[in-house]
Amino acid sequence: MSKTVRNLALFGGTIIVLSFVVFVVNQTARVVQLASAFDPRAGQVVLAGLVGTYAVLVAVPVFMVIRLPRPLVPPESRDGPEYLAHLERLRARLRLNPYHAIKNLEGEAACCKVGLAPPERSSRFRCAVFPPLAKGGLGGWSRHDQSQGLPHCLFHFGG
Numbered sequence: 001m002s003k004t005v006r007n008l009a010l011f012g013g014t015i016i017v018l019s020f021v022v023f024v025v026n027q028t029a030r031v032v033q034l035a036s037a038f039d040p041r042a043g044q045v046v047l048a049g050l051v052g053t054y055a056v057l058v059a060v061p062v063f064m065v066i067r068l069p070r071p072l073v074p075p076e077s078r079d080g081p082e083y084l085a086h087l088e089r090l091r092a093r094l095r096l097n098p099y100h101a102i103k104n105l106e107g108e109a110a111c112c113k114v115g116l117a118p119p120e121r122s123s124r125f126r127c128a129v130f131p132p133l134a135k136g137g138l139g140g141w142s143r144h145d146q147s148q149g150l151p152h153c154l155f156h157f158g159g
Contacts, residue, residue: 024054069093 028050036043072089075082094100 028047031050032043032047035046072086072093074086077083
């Protein structure tokens with residue numbers, strides 16, 4: 001992306017955020033003024049409640065982003081102990097994921113299911129997990145037989 005487009009996007013984003021902040025402050029002041037018309041203490045309670053709500057609405061996403069784990073960066077080469085250590089870290093992270101359906105993360109089947117090439121045949125074996133296209137021949141791709149225990153995997157054998 002060019003620097004000019006990036007600067008325009010930053011400027012436009014800043015304008016939008018500032019406009020939203022001015023709108024929220026204006027509406028908060030109006031609601032607090034309305035509550036103060038009934039009772040001055042009610043205006044203070046409404047102001048405290050709205051400021052607390054805004055603080056939670058800003059703090060929760062920030063806290064969630066801060067808690068995200070660092071990305072796993074694969075090594076440059078698929079050969080050697082660094083790559084095997086990377087696969088182990090990936091398996092450990094996937095085991096902790098409650099939304100991940102694969103329980104056994106060992107061997108070629110697991111590598112295929114998570115979209116990885118197994119380390120022992122990484123130069124000759126490629127795998128992609130994309131069920132909508134797993135209907136048959138796609139050029140050099142073919143569907144792997146489900147009877148072998150690897151459903152929805154596409155294999156390509158070659159150099």
